[in-house]
Amino acid sequence: MKIAVVGTGYVGLVTATCLAELGHAVIGLDKDRSKIVTIRSGRAPFYEPGLDDLLAANLKKGTLRFTDDEAEAIRASEVIFVCVGTPPQEDGSADMSQIEEVARTIAANLNGYKLVVEKSTVPVKTSAWIKKVMTAFKKSEHPFDVASNPEFLREGSGVEDFMNPDRVMIGVETERARDLLVRIYERFRDRVVISNIDTAELVKHASNSFLAMKISFINRIADLCERTDADVEMVARGMGLDDRIGKAFLKAGLGYGGSCFPKDVKALAKIGSELGVDMALFRMVDAINEDRIRVFVEKVRKAVWILKGKTVGVLGLAFKPETDDIREAPSIKVIDDLLKQGARLRLYDPKAADNMKGLFPEDGRAVTYVSDPYEAARGAHILLVVTEWDEIRRLDLAKVKALMVNPVLIDGRNVFDPAAVRALGFEYASIGRA
Ligand code: UDX
Numbered sequence: 001m002k003i004a005v006v007g008t009g010y011v012g013l014v015t016a017t018c019l020a021e022l023g024h025a026v027i028g029l030d031k032d033r034s035k036i037v038t039i040r041s042g043r044a045p046f047y048e049p050g051l052d053d054l055l056a057a058n059l060k061k062g063t064l065r066f067t068d069d070e071a072e073a074i075r076a077s078e079v080i081f082v083c084v085g086t087p088p089q090e091d092g093s094a095d096m097s098q099i100e101e102v103a104r105t106i107a108a109n110l111n112g113y114k115l116v117v118e119k120s121t122v123p124v125k126t127s128a129w130i131k132k133v134m135t136a137f138k139k140s141e142h143p144f145d146v147a148s149n150p151e152f153l154r155e156g157s158g159v160e161d162f163m164n165p166d167r168v169m170i171g172v173e174t175e176r177a178r179d180l181l182v183r184i185y186e187r188f189r190d191r192v193v194i195s196n197i198d199t200a201e202l203v204k205h206a207s208n209s210f211l212a213m214k215i216s217f218i219n220r221i222a223d224l225c226e227r228t229d230a231d232v233e234m235v236a237r238g239m240g241l242d243d244r245i246g247k248a249f250l251k252a253g254l255g256y257g258g259s260c261f262p263k264d265v266k267a268l269a270k271i272g273s274e275l276g277v278d279m280a281l282f283r284m285v286d287a288i289n290e291d292r293i294r295v296f297v298e299k300v301r302k303a304v305w306i307l308k309g310k311t312v313g314v315l316g317l318a319f320k321p322e323t324d325d326i327r328e329a330p331s332i333k334v335i336d337d338l339l340k341q342g343a344r345l346r347l348y349d350p351k352a353a354d355n356m357k358g359l360f361p362e363d364g365r366a367v368t369y370v371s372d373p374y375e376a377a378r379g380a381h382i383l384l385v386v387t388e389w390d391e392i393r394r395l396d397l398a399k400v401k402a403l404m405v406n407p408v409l410i411d412g413r414n415v416f417d418p419a420a421v422r423a424l425g426f427e428y429a430s431i432g433r434a
Pocket of ligand 1: 151152153154155156208211215248249250251252253254255256257258259260261319320
C-alpha cells in the first residue's frame with residue numbers, strides 16, 4: 001500500500017517507520033527541511049529506543065523515504081496519515097491550525113481517491129472538520145474518505161507499542177476506508193476494533209483521561225496516606241491485585257507530564273463543557289495533577305527551610321524515564337519555583353539536559369548542568385529525585401552522601417527504600433509513605 005505520513009514528530013516518525021516495517025511503501029513528509037536531512041541519515045531527531053535501527057533498516061530497504069515536497073508525497077499516495085501537532089492553547093483547547101493546513105494541502109493535490117487518516121490526538125468531531133475543509137478547498141472531483149486511527153504509543157516504548165498493539169482502533173464511515181485500513185493493519189487483524197469516527201476519536205481521549213485519572217487518584221490517596229500511618233505503595237499494590245482495577249498507572253509521585261495526558265484531560269474537559277456535559281471529574285483530575293508540584297516543593301521547604309543561596313541537586317528532568325522529552329515535565333515547574341526562591345541548582349538528566357537548556361540556560365551561578373548524577377549531589381544541601389531513571393535507582397547512596405553538604409533526599413518518585421536510606425544517615429522524604 002502506498003502511504004504518506006504527514007509530520008515527522010514523535011508519532012509521525014514512529015508511525016512512518018513501523019508502517020514501512022509492516023511492508024508498506026511509505027513517504028514521510030515534513031515542512032522542516034533540517035529534520036528531513038537528519039532523518040534521511042538514519043537518525044531520529046529525538047531519543048526513542050529502537051527507532052534509529054528500524055529507521056535505518058527501512059531506509060536501506062527502500063520502502064521508506066522522506067521528503068519536504070508536500071505535493072509529490074500526497075500525489076504519490078493513496079492513504080495519508082495526518083500526524084501533525086495539536087498543541088494546547090491558553091483555554092485548554094487544542095490548536096488545530098496544522099490539521100487544517102494539511103487538509104487544505106491534500107485537497108489541493110487530489111489526483112485520485114485518497115483516504116485521509118487522522119492519527120494526531122484530536123477532539124471528537126475533527127474528522128467532520130477535515131471533511132468540510134477538504135470539500136471547500138478541493139480542486140478536483142476525485143472522491144476521498146476521512147478516517148480516525150488514534151495512536152496509543154508511549155514515548156520510550158513507541159516502536160514496541162506499535163508493533164505489539166493492545167488494540168487498533170479504526171473509525172470509518174465507508175466500506176472502502178474500512179477495507180484499506182484493515183489491509184494496512186493485516187498483521188494485527190485479531191486486534192482491530194472498527195467503529196464510527198466519533199467513537200474512535202473519543203476512545204483515544206477517554207483512554208488517556210482514564211489513565212490520568214488513575215494517577216491523580218493514587219496521588220490524592222498518597223496525600224491521605226501521609227496524614228495516616230498508611231503506605232501508598234502498599235495501598236496501590238493492594239488495590240492493583242483486584243483485576244477490575246489493575247496495577248498499572250497507580251504509581252504515586254510528582255504527577256503526569258508529557259505531550260498527551262495534560263493536554264488530553266484539559267481538551268476533553270473543554271469539549272465536554274462546550275457540548276453541555278458536566279466535566280467536573282476531568283477538571284479535578286487536572287487540578288490534582290497541577291497540585292503535585294506544590295506538594296513536592298512544600299516537602300523541600302520543610303526539609304531545608306530557606307532556599308535562598310542553598311544548593312539543590314536535581315536528578316531527572318525528562319517527563320518520564322527513557323525519553324529526552326520535557327514537554328509538560330513536572331521538573332520545569334519545580335525548577336521554576338526553586339529558582340524563584342533563590343536556590344542554586346545542579347541539574348542532571350541522562351538524555352533531556354540539552355532540551356532543558358533551552359528553557360533554563362546554564363549561567364554558572366543559579367543554573368548548572370552536570371553530566372553525572374553524583375555531580376548533582378556535590379556540595380548540595382538537598383537532593384531531589386524528579387524522574388525515576390534506572391541509573392538513578394541504582395545510585396550508590398553512600399557515595400552520594402559523602403558528596404553532599406547536608407544529606408537530605410526528597411524522592412518525588414518513591415524509588416528508594418525509606419528504611420535503607422535513613423539507615424545511611426539521610427534525612428529522607430518521599431510521597432505517601434509515613
Ligand atoms: C501516554 C499514553 O500512555 C499513550 O497511550 C498515549 O498515546 C500518549 O500518552 P506517554 O505520554 O508517552 O504515553 O507516557 P506514559 O508512560 O503513559 O506516562 C505519562 C505520564 O504519567 C508520565 O509523566 C509518567 O511519569 C506519569 N505516570 C505514569 C505516573 O505518574 N504514574 C504512573 O503510575 C504512570
